[in-house]
Amino acid sequence: MAKDAAKQSSLGRAHSAGDHLKTAQVSDRLWILANEHGKLRLVGHFVITAAGLNQRQAAKLLGVPPSKLWEGKWHVLGDVPRETVGSLIDIHHLAEHLRFESKTATRLKLKDGRLDPQTLRSLRVLTPESAAHLREVWRAMIADRHKGRQSNPAWHRDELILALDFYLQHRAQMPAKGSDRVLDLSNTLNKLAIALGQRGDATYRNANGVYMKLMNFRSLDPGYTVEGRVGLTRIGQGDREVWRDYAGDPEKCRAAAAAIYKALEVDDADLSPGETLEVAEAEEGRLLTIVHQRRERSRKLVEAKKSSVLRERGKLCCEVCGFDFSVEFGERGRGFIECHHTKPVTSLTDGSKTKISDLALLCSNCHRMVHIKRPWLSLVELRKLLRDQKP
DSSP states (O other): EEEEEEEEEEEEEEEOOGGGGGGTTTTTTEEEEEEEETTTEEEEEEEEEEEOOOOHHHHHHHSSSSSSSSSOOOOEEEEOOOOOOOEEEEEEGTTOOOOOOSSSSSOOOTTTTOOOOOHHHHHBBBBBHHHHHHHHHHHHHHHHHHOHHHHHOOOHHHHHHHHHHHHHSSSOOOOTSHHHHHHHHHHHHHHHHHHHTTTOTTTTOHHHHHHHHHHHHHOOHHHHHHTOOOOOOOOOOOHHHHHHHHOHHHHHHHHHHHHHHHHTSSSHHHOOOOOOOSOOOOOTTTHHHHHHHHHHHOHHHHHHHHHHHHHHSSSSOOOOTOOOOHHHHHHGTTTOOEEEEOOGGGTSSSSSOOOOEEEEEOOOOHHHHHHHHSSSOOOHHHHHHHHHHHO
């Protein structure tokens, strides 16, 4: 049920009245919506404990004079939930997506982005799916406001890639919240969090939270929303970015996820981030960025690469811009240059060892320019960028 106003008695019980409540039954949930200056707000909800009452009967149960209640043929009562809200919850972003069971109309009207109050008064019964959206919004709000409890960290890119890969594999028929497959994904995400030094409480990436994230992706999926359906719309910029980068190429997403799963097979001690360059994460996330940088910083490999180039060319120069540290800085710069791993990060967990030919010698500036933004540049792309900047 949905109504735009309600009263609360001094006994901690909620009351509502209206002709639309004629069919209301005990255990139905009444959602209280409000129109605040053209914006849709969620006030709260209560489960009906007494229905089919007239004004006099409702007043008697509440212990108040009938004149204190709204006039109406049909009244309902319910217990106020323990969770209370100090302000209205902004759900205007859901206004166009909510659906109602009505013979005359099924959705709210907006004009210039503002809610038409008449439709809010005329549309009363939410579809089960729309009611589920409001429940998730309410639960998220309660979690955010729960005193003494720290919210779990925002989902990082690695986690979103694993979740999206799961979503794309089960797009046609999503497993239930408590299914073994969702629980397996939850366990993997917690293992990933430990590997990356994340700390959470007992609710960290639990099955409920994981399932909600999968429902977030539904709201971005045109194959799901084409018929007017909506997923959970409380999504972040990271969700949108991962969807943009991978949803159109499931095989690319599968490869990135497979590389992350493979990296997690390494002992936790080997996965610890340690010292990293100030670079943007690889497109495939933080874990594979760490694997990439560890390969670049292998002292044995770096020395072998430098020795090989010195034997062949007699000097160490940047393979993009030609910068030679020994020429510019004399003895102090002799033997100094950085190594860059040229293979895609998704290939670094396939069990093969890094070869000298997989490394390129770069000056510090060029190396930073490769990594400074996502997506990282190839050496060919960086050379072209450098040429294009020259007059």
